[in-house]
Amino acid sequence: MSSLLEDAQRAAKRVGLTSDSIIINGGKPLRGRIEVRGAKNLATKAMVAALLGETPSVLKDVPDISDVGVVTGMLGAYGVSVTSTAPGELLLDPTNVEKAHFAEIDALAGSSRIPILFCGPLLHRLGEALIPDLGGCRIGDRPIDFHMDALRAFGAVVDKSYEGIRLTAPNGLKGANIELPYPSVGATEQVLLTAVRAEGVTELKNAAIEPEIMDLIAILQKMGAIINVEPNRVIFIEGVEKLYGYNHRALFDRNEAASWASAALATEGDIFVGGAKQQELMTFLNIFRKVGGAFDIHEDGIRFYHPGGELKPVVVETDVHPGFMTDWQQPLIVALTKAHGVSVVHETVYENRFGFTDALIEMGADIVVHKDGLAAITRRVPQRPLEQAAVITGPTKLHGADIRVPDLRGGFSHLIAALTAEGQSTISNVGIISRGYEHFVDKLRMLGADFIYEG
Ligand SMILES: CC(=O)N[C@H]1[C@@H](OP(=O)(O)OP(=O)(O)OC[C@H]2O[C@@H](n3ccc(=O)[nH]c3=O)[C@H](O)[C@@H]2O)O[C@H](CO)[C@@H](O)[C@@H]1O
Numbered sequence: 088m089s090s091l092l093e094d095a096q097r098a099a100k101r102v103g104l105t106s107d108s109i110i111i112n113g114g115k116p117l118r119g120r121i122e123v124r125g126a127k128n129l130a131t132k133a134m135v136a137a138l139l140g141e142t143p144s145v146l147k148d149v150p151d152i153s154d155v156g157v158v159t160g161m162l163g164a165y166g167v168s169v170t171s172t173a174p175g176e177l178l179l180d181p182t183n184v185e186k187a188h189f190a191e192i193d194a195l196a197g198s199s200r201i202p203i204l205f206c207g208p209l210l211h212r213l214g215e216a217l218i219p220d221l222g223g224c225r226i227g228d229r230p231i232d233f234h235m236d237a238l239r240a241f242g243a244v245v246d247k248s249y250e251g252i253r254l255t256a257p258n259g260l261k262g263a264n265i266e267l268p269y270p271s272v273g274a275t276e277q278v279l280l281t282a283v284r285a286e287g288v289t290e291l292k293n294a295a296i297e298p299e300i301m302d303l304i305a306i307l308q309k310m311g312a313i314i315n316v317e318p319n320r321v322i323f324i325e326g327v328e329k330l331y332g333y334n335h336r337a338l339f340d341r342n343e344a345a346s347w348a349s350a351a352l353a354t355e356g357d358i359f360v361g362g363a364k365q366q367e368l369m370t371f372l373n374i375f376r377k378v379g380g381a382f383d384i385h386e387d388g389i390r391f392y393h394p395g396g397e398l399k400p401v402v403v404e405t406d407v408h409p410g411f412m413t414d415w416q417q418p419l420i421v422a423l424t425k426a427h428g429v430s431v432v433h434e435t436v437y438e439n440r441f442g443f444t445d446a447l448i449e450m451g452a453d454i455v456v457h458k459d460g461l462a463a464i465t466r467r468v469p470q471r472p473l474e475q476a477a478v479i480t481g482p483t484k485l486h487g488a489d490i491r492v493p494d495l496r497g498g499f500s501h502l503i504a505a506l507t508a509e510g511q512s513t514i515s516n517v518g519i520i521s522r523g524y525e526h527f528v529d530k531l532r533m534l535g536a537d538f539i540y541e542g
Pocket residue numbers: 127128200201227228229230231232233234235269270271272273274295412413414436437438473
């Protein structure tokens with residue numbers, strides 16, 4: 088059995104999905120209201136931050152997704168008790184942190200990327216960090232060299248004889264001057280979670296400044312940390328001796344919100360995404376409008392809809408914040424197959440993030456992927472060694488097919504493609520989608536999708 092399939096099945100079981108396939112009858116617009124809760128890319132890191140406190144933390148709006156399950160398992164292995172105190176609310180008690188057993192850690196291998204962020208907090212708490220092999224979407228090499236270089240700069244020592252990742256800090260962790268080669272989200276979080284309790288001041292240059300990172304900084308400040316975000320991606324962190332528990336409501340999941348927005352547009356539907364906010368979605372909203380989508384901003388969410396008329400092609404480049412997020416392009420590309428003309432999506436963050444387009448092509452889309460990007464086109468983002476470009480010519484009619492989910496966002500785009508297609512599609516490996524989309528099967532039902540899922 089492939090490890091990707093194992094991942095998907097494990098992920099599905101964690102959030103109560105029992106079948107790995109969904110059969111969709113396309114052609115029905117999605118209409119109705121759904122809610123998004125806390126962001127996968129924040130809630131999981133906030134849970135790790137709880138490990139740094141002397142007292143328990145309370146996290147609200149935690150989504151019921153399998154990545155949260157992985158982090159709960161990882162915290163549990165280290166003696167942090169995680170209890171659900173109300174729907175979507177977790178009490179994280181780190182008062183009895185203890186060394187984990189190899190078997191407990193190894194059981195989580197390949198499930199998520201979040202365990203790498205346990206390094207700093209564990210080194211502070213226990214002087215040793217055992218981390219399983221990482222999982223997460225396979226959308227490129229996804230090395231962890233920035234993380235390891237940063238941890239070494241703080242004084243951590245990497246034990247290469249261990250099967251997963253083992254680090255120690257024989258002389259404690261000291262503030263460091265670090266410049267990231269690229270504003271990596273994970274490496275920025277690694278530095279923050281390590282520097283807050285390191286001795287002395289850390290200067291981090293070329294940091295990522297995604298909204299989820301700002302929310303993590305807000306959490307750390309609530310815990311007692313001193314962090315200054317300066318202009319030009321520079322962050323100063325003054326280490327403190329002790330941190331305490333926080334009480335925090337997680338930032339909404341802007342990636343999930345953007346995905347449902349694209350689903351509304353592609354299916355010619357009308358979806359009110361409760362909990363979505365304008366501020367963190369501004370870049371997405373501009374592109375959504377340029378393609379021909381309409382939205383109304385409300386206090387409690389955003390209504391996304393197809394206002395009628397033709398969709399228009401766009402040129403989009405994925406980039407670090409405040410650019411167009413790489414996790415937004417896959418669902419949008421389904422809508423672009425309906426646009427009249429040629430759209431270009433440059434993927435500049437990951438080197439292999441168009442695998443999902445194979446299924447769309449099988450369903451009738453006209454998409455050509457250029458492995459080295461397109462140098463000639465007028466662009467905002469400088470050419471990057473990693474980039475690829477997808478050229479989408481529309482409008483095309485999609486037809487049903489038997490397809491297999493390759494990764495989280497690609498999987499969601501397959502759901503949308505099947506919903507817009509003529510005829511029936513069977514999508515397998517849907518468990519992966521539960522890594523980041525809370526109760527997506529229930530939400531599809533609420534929006535009137537026509538499908539069979541035996542869960
Ligand atoms: C759990 C989580 O929050 N995941 C998000 C996070 O992933 P993640 O934190 O893994 O993404 P990064 O920002 O670190 O990665 C960006 C680029 O930097 C490269 N890189 C990164 C680290 C490193 O040590 N060496 C290296 O070369 C990566 O291979 C990639 O090409 O940010 C990405 C970019 O917004 C999002 O797509 C993911 O949804």
